[in-house]
Amino acid sequence: MISLTSPIETRAHRWPAGWKLGALCLASTGLFLTDSLAVHLVALLLALALYAAPGRIFLRAGLRGLRVALPFAAVLIVWHAATGDLRAGVLITLRMVTLIALANLVTMTTGLEDLVELVRRLTAPLRRLGLPTYPLETAIPLVIRFTPVLVAHAETLALAWRARSRHRPGWRLVLPLTLRALDDADRVGEALRARGGPIGISQQE
Known part of the structure; x- marks a missing residue:
């Protein structure tokens, strides 16, 4: 029952867990320090690129893990659109999905x-x-x-x-x-x- 969520082993599996967790902390801090939609969009695309790098199987497994964030993303978008602050909703949603994607990537590649x-x-x-x-x-x-x-x-x-x-x-x-x-x-x-x-x-x- 307790096993890696990654269906295949990648080079990232051999990286020290401390390095990966440290990189996740730095990325989280950086995203919270900026309100630029462009930066958040680029960060999300980079996260998806990291999922795609090991191949299609790893990408599909990673995207399945991110589906749990979709209902929360929808609620955030609808709520901020209703309150007239759609930009903030998009910003928060991009940040949340990116951080979940990066955290999921760490757990997928760490024993x-x-x-x-x-x-x-x-x-x-x-x-x-x-x-x-x-x-x-x-x-x-x-x-x-x-x-x-x-x-x-x-x-x-x-x-x-x-x-x-x-x-x-x-x-x-x-x-x-x-x-x-x-x-x-x-x-x-x-x-x-x-x-x-x-x-x-x-x-x-």
């Missing part, structure tokens, strides 16, 4: 072990203060990795609903998706306990 090790290095000052960081080191990569899993579950449930009904599923998928997420969380919790998760905490203490 779970690399993410855990990176979080462990970043939380080293907390351990020196005597604070247990094992739960944080485990939770952050799991959240990153389980996001596409939950999206895939939602798509599967939607397809199953459409096969049985002509009506849109809408809110009716909330309960089964929640139960599926709880079931996954329970199984992952059991797997962590079986692999000595609590031991990791006690060793730090």
